[in-house]
Amino acid sequence: MSDLTTTGGASSQAETAEQADRAGRAERAEQGLEFFATCPKGFEHLLADELSAQGVPRVRALRGQVGFGGGLEDAYRACLWSRMASRVTLVLARVDATSSDALYEGMSHIPWQDHVPAGATIAVEAHGTNAALRNTQFTAVRAKDAIVDVILARRGTRPMVDVRHADVSVAVRVSRERATVGIDLSGAPLFRRGYEAARSGRAPIAPLRPDYAAALLAAGGWYRSVRHGSPVLASVYDGAGSLLVEAAAQALDRAPGLLRTHWGFEGWGGHDHVLWEKVLGEAHERAEAAAGARVVLLAHDTRPGAETAARHALRAAGMDVEPTFVDAGEMATRLGRACASGEPLVAMDLSWLDEGAVAAEAAAMSECVAAAAGVAGKAATVVALAKDAALDSALGREADGTIDVLVGQDDAAIRTFDAAGLPREHASVGVTEPGGRQVSVPVLVDASDQFVRRLQKVWRLRRKWAEREDVSCYRIYDADLPDYSVSIDLFQGSELMPARGGRGRWLQVYEYAAPRSVDATLARRRLLDVLAIAPHVIGVAPENVFVRVRTHGKGGSQYAAESRDQRGQAGGQGRGRRDGGRPGRRPGDGRVLLPRGAHLVDEGGLTFEVNFDTRLDCGIFLDHRETRSLVREMMKKTVGSKRFLNLFAYTGTATCYAADGGAKHTTTVDMSRPSLEWARRNMERNGFVSKMRPPEHEYVQADVLAWVQEQRHSKNRWDLIFCDVPTFSNSSRMRGSWDVQRDHAELVIGISRLLTRNGSAIFSCNLRGFKPDVEKLQRAGVSLEDITAETIPEDFQRNAKIHHCYIVRRTA
Template sequence: MEFVATCPKGFERLLADELIALRVPQVRPLAGQVAFGGELADAYRTCLWSRLASRVLLVLARTGAADADELYEGVRALAWEDHVAPGATFAVSAHGTNAQLRNTHFVALRVKDAIADRLLAARGARAVADPARPDVTVVARLSGARVTVSVDLAGEPLFHRGYHARTESGVAPLRPDYAAALLAAGGWAQRAAGGDATLAALWPGQGSLLVEAAAAALDRAPGLLRARWGLEGWAGHDAAAWDALLAEADGRAEAGAARGVGLLAADGRAGAESACRGALRAAGLGCEARFCSPGELAAAARATEGRALVAADLSWLAPEALASEASALADLTAFAGAGSPVVALSRDEAPDAALRAAPATVTGVIVGRDEAAIRAYAASADAAAPAEVTLAGGARVPVLVAASEQFARRLEKVARLRAKWARREDVTCYRVYDADLPDYAVAIELYEGSETPGRWLQVSEYAAPRGVDPALARRRLMDAVSIAPRVLGVDPADVSVRVRTRARGGSQYADEGREPARGPRGGRASRQAGRVELPAGAHLVDEGGLTFEVNFDARHDCGIFLDHRETRARIREMMKRTQGSKRFLNLFAYTGTATVYAADGGAKHTTTVDLSRPSLDWARRNMARNGFTGPAHEFVQADVLAWVTEQRHTRNRWDLIFCDVPTFSNSARMRRASFDVQRDHAELIIGVSRLLVRGGCAIFSCNLRTFKPDVEKLARAGVALEDITDETIPEDFSRNRKIHHAYVVTRA
């Protein structure tokens, strides 16, 4: 008989080795599957014992499928009465397409019709299709002009082990077959066979690694917990052979329960430990795991003198979750040279740097939609010691790049100087480090809480220029993310990381990694701050005697641009000196911080305009939190460019206008196709100037580094510009004086 065991991409070699160990004959690894021959009992044994296979298929035939008619005739010619018993239900699962059969649903329908018509002709009764819970599942797999028709003996995926209960932990699960593959790549089966095996599991999540390791060590068949099998509804089922295999598996499990297995685990994610313990109980394995810190886990692994296997699941880290990855890799460095083999499931090569070793084998797999790999490292007690940076206070920080010590020294120095300046100037939110070292081109900003204690860091990095190894640049960034919170006294969980890529018109944020929303000191955010709502994940900070809401979880920018600190203070002073109607207009207002300053300067009427409704809601909260409410303060959701044009035809005029424009915008809600500040600024500035009262002025700002105003065109329109950029660059941005451009706009 001919069989196929399907599996995830990359598992083929591991699955083939597993089937050989199960004494399955004629094993041939193929793409996404492993073919084998033998008796029905061999397929049954694979169903019951394979930890890596997804399904086990009995191949019935291969027939032509150049078009729908040939497919129908070929399938109808098969003796389905030998496979679908009278009264049994069936379903068809189709895979693959060709030039004539381009829809898998249609392929499944034609196969279903062929089977039903064959059974109707043979029995005089039409078989019933049941896609939800069929007795027999037929699999049709197209390849070119041929189709392979099989019966699924598993019925549902074999990785549905039955021990994963619903959990509120929020910890990303690792599918059992992926956990088994990770263990197989590390040679766990051979270690377990020798008895007294120990697994040191880093980030076991919801427990798959622990359950799969314990089941293998205790000789427990992974299929023992399953209540339903596809083979039991198939007309050709050999019940005696199946019952014999089940009895054998029960006997082995009973005997294996006397074996010993050591399960050590480290996972600091909320709910991980309880989820792991729940999975072990649900699997009925009768063993427990000892949870400890990553450092204690590494020490325990060393104490086994090479008998332990270290398995690390890094697949839960999203590519943009740099803060989490930096913390995880810092933990992994403790296992460098621990004398035990290490296997890691990772989306990149970062574990190589953490372990200071090249992998002995690399098995490429797919996690979700991303490419990943199972990287296996041989046991070594003489691996290069992990690099560490010793900070001024004596704390040691593991790093991936030895040169990161230079970054740490520089950061410590500028942090001391910046902290003195901040205390002198009464500034609590400021930029600490601004790409002082070319290889560590990051900006680090510190935010201190006002009404509730807390300190948060925002780390931003420009993408590495061409010619720089992206992997090296990423490791440097992760080192910066590891070092910065320890130098600045911030909880590593309160670090927000952003990666910026160079885009048309300047740099834009491409990826942003954040921890889950947290409130002050790690709790959930308060829903009320006074009488103004404080959304979950938000915090309150002070600037210039005013209170503002920041949020490092929800947006690309945290809610306040620190480089405009001096500009906002200037707006307040200008408003204090303004006579008459004292009306203020904020265009492209974002969270309305400039509006708050203007109101604090005595503005009697403010208008805040932005296209984003969430930003306007945020601006309204900022105003209310500082005591500025009522009809004198209006918030307008509109396309700023179109709105300015409309207002020119009204009597509405303002004494002071602030216009901080984006570099580029192509929002679908804009009336025009796009906005480019270099191309369109003159038209916008002219329009803004027409909204000023006699003697009024505006501040125009943009952050395009190469921006050059069209002075001649503006002059022809009667508009004068005064460059005040140098006066608006704060001290903590002095290294990057092109962070923005600012101009006072008046009508000649």
């Protein structure tokens, strides 16, 4: 009997506990709890509107977050349905944070045993600082101590800490003298929708984060289009599909959290599983009911791999929607028709444009203007995420509204335009493409039609000259119009490496830094027009246009650009690092590997590697085309040991010409190890590989100035020396600084002492006002013969001072 009584009593107690637990959960679900949803800067009011539209009560926008009240069901809905929130946190208490002890004391009054189930792991994340709590890691540890001590006192066991996969995550936010303590209900950030994992880590385009895509759509009023039925979205640069996925999800009434497999509240002691299943079930029912909804997704993105990335994102997100990819002109036509029956939204992600990506920006602005032409003057909205106001200039109107945000560490803004106020006509110029097709190119400066006429004229003349002379890489335009102060060089791919559909073609555009008297905004608009026009005139894909600005860089020459790549590498002072026998990396068939981003071009019967992505200069100086040919011819006439020395060698193009002229031994000296490796690849690609010991072709990493002085005291002498010096350098890897006007005489004298009895050297520099110290050189027994005029190629005749060139000989 006693056994039955005991059993019945235990059962009754268990039922009572379960009923109490159920009652407590129901009370928490219905009572007025407090929550806050964090979000990126600038999203606060957009997020507040979103939560209000979901029926969440007591919503108020704060700084970096939105507060709201209600029960657990409201919090669950916010977690599942919010597209712009980063996390949702249940507020447990606000405690004193005037010291670490006060924080510990305040947190010790929270009944943590109710929130952390037996056996559950915990983690604490702290944000914010004040005068007493200056280190968030220390704050988190002190808060964790309070939680552990409370649970230890109540249960006699300590909960384990797991910072990576905790069952219960506690958030502590310090602000002034108070700290807000809460339970993170989200787990992983809510912008991790669940489909991102399916994206390839090697995707060519960085995706726009889903919450930013959602904010862009919200600012553009996409929800209104969805509510009115048959919505039309035209996406120009779609963030690798993020804009399309978010737009389709809203149109198909799919909660953004449906693909998530884990939530922060699942291990929390106050979690109501039944209530969550109800909220989740309703979301699935809504998605099923809207599965047949119609949405039109138009997309235009000229970046390689963009269409594939977008379609893959839609499939990974489970969206049975097919976007239509069209060119900008076709998009404008379709948008014009869509305006007759509704108000389409044109959304543009321009956040991928970096400050230095001027060529990409010019092409993007042109595409955006062409696409937006379809809604200009009509009932529609254009919205863009951009890091500057360039789009305002391109569209011919200031944005009607802006929301300041951050993209990474960069300032940006969501810019909205009422399409009814956009001008129907934009300034444009007519361009004849190489195939004879006439196109209209939008421009920012009306006078750019003069640039079109000039470029078309010089391109026609230069192309005929190049074909006649069998030159494939040459200068087309060189500041022919003072207002359009740029140079444009064309590079055509090597015949050894035909590209798909023909040889590759690239444009290298150098902008000469405008004087302070020229309005910087006007100068940039002119540059953008140049970059929009030149690809059409010359027939080069916009993505194959590269821009550099010619300024006096710290460190001088190529070394300033390379210094970032040389951290931790020896500077090569004094005697230098010799490397003659080690071949470049080769695949199994013996070919020389081509680095990522590099291309091959031909010149003078030789093949050279160029790279437009990594530095100011691409690897070959076109103005020295004739100089390199002179090196080859002089080498052919050299008798005796036929030894060649290349100083400040850069990528070793002159060394290749010397070897082609019969040099039996070459020495290539430069302070930059990447340049020397590049020079080796150029030599090996042209068949000049060392096969003996000591090697016929050696590469020395050294400070050239110090190295020359050391070689004067050795027995090493050369029959022909080529020295193309930088104008200025103060590289930390040099002994002191270098100024060509100030220091050239000592260097030339040193070079002359390295010549054989009948040897000669070619000395070159690109300081426009350079004047050699002839008297000092004569006193040292050195003669100079000015050969500048005969070394300036036809395509550089407009800029006859592009370089100075001299033959150096010893007279004593």
